[in-house]
Amino acid sequence: MKQSELFTKTLREAPKDEESKNASLLIRGGFIYKVMAGAYAFLPLGLRVFRKLEEIIREEMTSIGAEEILMTSLQPKANWETTGRWLDFDALFKIKSQISEIDYALAPTHEEELTPIAKKHIVSYRDLPKAVFQIQNKFRDEKRAKAGLLRGREFFMKDLYSFHADAADLDRYYDKVSKTYMKIWKRVGLGKITYFTWASGGTFSKYSHEFQTLSESGEDTIYVCEKCRVAVNEEIIAEQRECPICGGREFSKKKSIEVGNIFKLGVKFSKPFELRYKDKSGREIEVQMGCYGIGLNRVMGTIADTSNDEKGLIWPEEVAPYKFHLLEFKKGSAAKIYKRMLEDGLEVLYDDRDVSPGEKLADADLIGIPYRLIVSEKTGKKIELKKRTDKKTTLVNYEYLRKI
Amino acid sequence: MKQSELFTKTLREAPKDEESKNASLLIRGGFIYKVMAGAYAFLPLGLRVFRKLEEIIREEMTSIGAEEILMTSLQPKANWETTGRWLDFDALFKIKSQISEIDYALAPTHEEELTPIAKKHIVSYRDLPKAVFQIQNKFRDEKRAKAGLLRGREFFMKDLYSFHADAADLDRYYDKVSKTYMKIWKRVGLGKITYFTWASGGTFSKYSHEFQTLSESGEDTIYVCEKCRVAVNEEIIAEQRECPICGGREFSKKKSIEVGNIFKLGVKFSKPFELRYKDKSGREIEVQMGCYGIGLNRVMGTIADTSNDEKGLIWPEEVAPYKFHLLEFKKGSAAKIYKRMLEDGLEVLYDDRDVSPGEKLADADLIGIPYRLIVSEKTGKKIELKKRTDKKTTLVNYEYLRKI
Numbered sequence: 001m002k003q004s005e006l007f008t009k010t011l012r013e014a015p016k017d018e019e020s021k022n023a024s025l026l027i028r029g030g031f032i033y034k035v036m037a038g039a040y041a042f043l044p045l046g047l048r049v050f051r052k053l054e055e056i057i058r059e060e061m062t063s064i065g066a067e068e069i070l071m072t073s074l075q076p077k078a079n080w081e082t083t084g085r086w087l088d089f090d091a092l093f094k095i096k097s098q099i100s101e102i103d104y105a106l107a108p109t110h111e112e113e114l115t116p117i118a119k120k121h122i123v124s125y126r127d128l129p130k131a132v133f134q135i136q137n138k139f140r141d142e143k144r145a146k147a148g149l150l151r152g153r154e155f156f157m158k159d160l161y162s163f164h165a166d167a168a169d170l171d172r173y174y175d176k177v178s179k180t181y182m183k184i185w186k187r188v189g190l191g192k193i194t195y196f197t198w199a200s201g202g203t204f205s206k207y208s209h210e211f212q213t214l215s216e217s218g219e220d221t222i223y224v225c226e227k228c229r230v231a232v233n234e235e236i237i238a239e240q241r242e243c244p245i246c247g248g249r250e251f252s253k254k255k256s257i258e259v260g261n262i263f264k265l266g267v268k269f270s271k272p273f274e275l276r277y278k279d280k281s282g283r284e285i286e287v288q289m290g291c292y293g294i295g296l297n298r299v300m301g302t303i304a305d306t307s308n309d310e311k312g313l314i315w316p317e318e319v320a321p322y323k324f325h326l327l328e329f330k331k332g333s334a335a336k337i338y339k340r341m342l343e344d345g346l347e348v349l350y351d352d353r354d355v356s357p358g359e360k361l362a363d364a365d366l367i368g369i370p371y372r373l374i375v376s377e378k379t380g381k382k383i384e385l386k387k388r389t390d391k392k393t394t395l396v397n398y399e400y401l402r403k404i
Numbered sequence: 405m406k407q408s409e410l411f412t413k414t415l416r417e418a419p420k421d422e423e424s425k426n427a428s429l430l431i432r433g434g435f436i437y438k439v440m441a442g443a444y445a446f447l448p449l450g451l452r453v454f455r456k457l458e459e460i461i462r463e464e465m466t467s468i469g470a471e472e473i474l475m476t477s478l479q480p481k482a483n484w485e486t487t488g489r490w491l492d493f494d495a496l497f498k499i500k501s502q503i504s505e506i507d508y509a510l511a512p513t514h515e516e517e518l519t520p521i522a523k524k525h526i527v528s529y530r531d532l533p534k535a536v537f538q539i540q541n542k543f544r545d546e547k548r549a550k551a552g553l554l555r556g557r558e559f560f561m562k563d564l565y566s567f568h569a570d571a572a573d574l575d576r577y578y579d580k581v582s583k584t585y586m587k588i589w590k591r592v593g594l595g596k597i598t599y600f601t602w603a604s605g606g607t608f609s610k611y612s613h614e615f616q617t618l619s620e621s622g623e624d625t626i627y628v629c630e631k632c633r634v635a636v637n638e639e640i641i642a643e644q645r646e647c648p649i650c651g652g653r654e655f656s657k658k659k660s661i662e663v664g665n666i667f668k669l670g671v672k673f674s675k676p677f678e679l680r681y682k683d684k685s686g687r688e689i690e691v692q693m694g695c696y697g698i699g700l701n702r703v704m705g706t707i708a709d710t711s712n713d714e715k716g717l718i719w720p721e722e723v724a725p726y727k728f729h730l731l732e733f734k735k736g737s738a739a740k741i742y743k744r745m746l747e748d749g750l751e752v753l754y755d756d757r758d759v760s761p762g763e764k765l766a767d768a769d770l771i772g773i774p775y776r777l778i779v780s781e782k783t784g785k786k787i788e789l790k791k792r793t794d795k796k797t798t799l800v801n802y803e804y805l806r807k808i
Contacts, residue, residue, distance in 0.1 A: 007473070091503075094502065121434070122410075
């Protein structure tokens, strides 16, 4: 992509109406636009990061046998009344039609839509287990939305739902999803700072679990056990004051962001919607369900929050909008290399703009693409290469770029 | 994909609460689920068709220099007041927050969000022309929604917006988009029955244009000139009774579905949002805009409506959920061929279920995958191949499949 043709420009100043570091950096780099508090549009560079996150998550979901679907945001009030959540779900957006008597929910989660769908297709023990997921926009009527991409009124979620014949099969799949989530954090560059965190139990078990990423902007707090490095949440500390794994009592307290969650729903939704299957003897049994979420906006915000310096963003390679940022200081001097890179299938943003070298260098640091390339009179036939994370530059041949 | 593991089953009976032929066929085949009137979820097979449509449209948009973005559905009331459409847009869903004093629009179209975004990034004549598009869910408060995927309360749109320095440049881009749309209809299998249709003019020109696909389920009527085969809409017939191209007066009247629309917006939105650019002399001039839509649900519904027989759907190859449907009549007898097809990267749905040959054959016709393959005792080492559109079968070697 030629930067001269890019829809967006970078902004010199931090936006005044933005309190969060993640959104402030992403707005300055031209990745997102703040539509209002809690709602951000993805601009071309931001959408490229979003698509890479989406593809990594999709691959990992497919690898554990989940099939992709795409549900609606508009849902009938009746489904939410069936579960009692029309009144009980605090952040539910409710819509009254202006031209008919219909009331709708604007979905913050999809159990109320998916359980009736599953009822059409799950009939017998032969139809189990099943797992489906979607990557779709969600809505929450949040009172305050000040944390940028971390807490939105509209945001994208990957939501996975699983269906099982019994609790043991649900347990096995829950563990599989947990391991897959840890792979996802690693692939998006958050592996080293994300903890599988033990939390107080839900309805079905002594413990539940969260995925928490260390960040000073985090709204949560976790406690990392000094002895075995397992993380636990505040409730466990308050209740039992010891590590559920090693019994240790020394913890270091850290701020963190919840990047993913997993729940054993049991029969919470299959009961009201009467989602049952026939076992081998023909007996009708309620289906066991699990649900597993990852907020894509939140993951992007967490990466921005935790991977930056005073000059701007520092994208992990797997989710960077482009791998290379090619800068020229004399009009057209990098045009041939750009063309060759495109032919070789290398992902490159080419700064061919009529602006000063200083502005190009500052923008490259702000946008945060992993490898900066400079072609100038000084570099001759070579190319100056600098990693966004390094201070030093090296001169390399073109061939070297294909091996990085 | 093994059909035994597929999330969905086919339905023998047409759903009772569905009046439209397109949705009825798609529900029976397990492509979609009716959440309520005007809102359908895409199930695995349906999502595969949706993704193919999406990818064709994305490729064609990129080919005319449009950059992809992704805007929000939740929009501030203030933006819609700026254009006067908070009160004037009939089908606008309005949301009142339950926990704050905020009012939102649930977007049926995105000029109110995009024009302010463009204002941040379009400043000078050097920033023009620009074009951006998204593929995103839209909402309309429709009084009646009985036409299945043809008229929804929630549906996916590709919406493209272009920005120009003057009307002549807008005209050129408008023509380019028109040609690209015709390519899209061809690629999705609607080329032969879709007409670039002349309609009565908007604010800026004597004529406007629509894209109309012939279908008995269509809610529109077009008139095809017998002399030059150009299509015109009802208004032109009422106003001038002659073909705007050849002056002919003999028309054949046909029912049709509007699958795409294109508009020259001029300064309709740049005026209220003060979207201006500085020309070479520093003078501030309002940006000329165009907008161009394609409804993806509607295109899928139109294909279902126009490409079927009494046995079920007939997918055009480019948008079929899979290219091959592999059937076995004895457990495991096609397992090796399936494995080989996967290794060769062929797209195949493998009916490995424990059901009768009759049920498999009926389901294959209902689902409508282009090439049906049968392995049985009769076929020996060969494979029986049948096109969904043909009656006759042929015996082929495996190698032949790779050449289709």
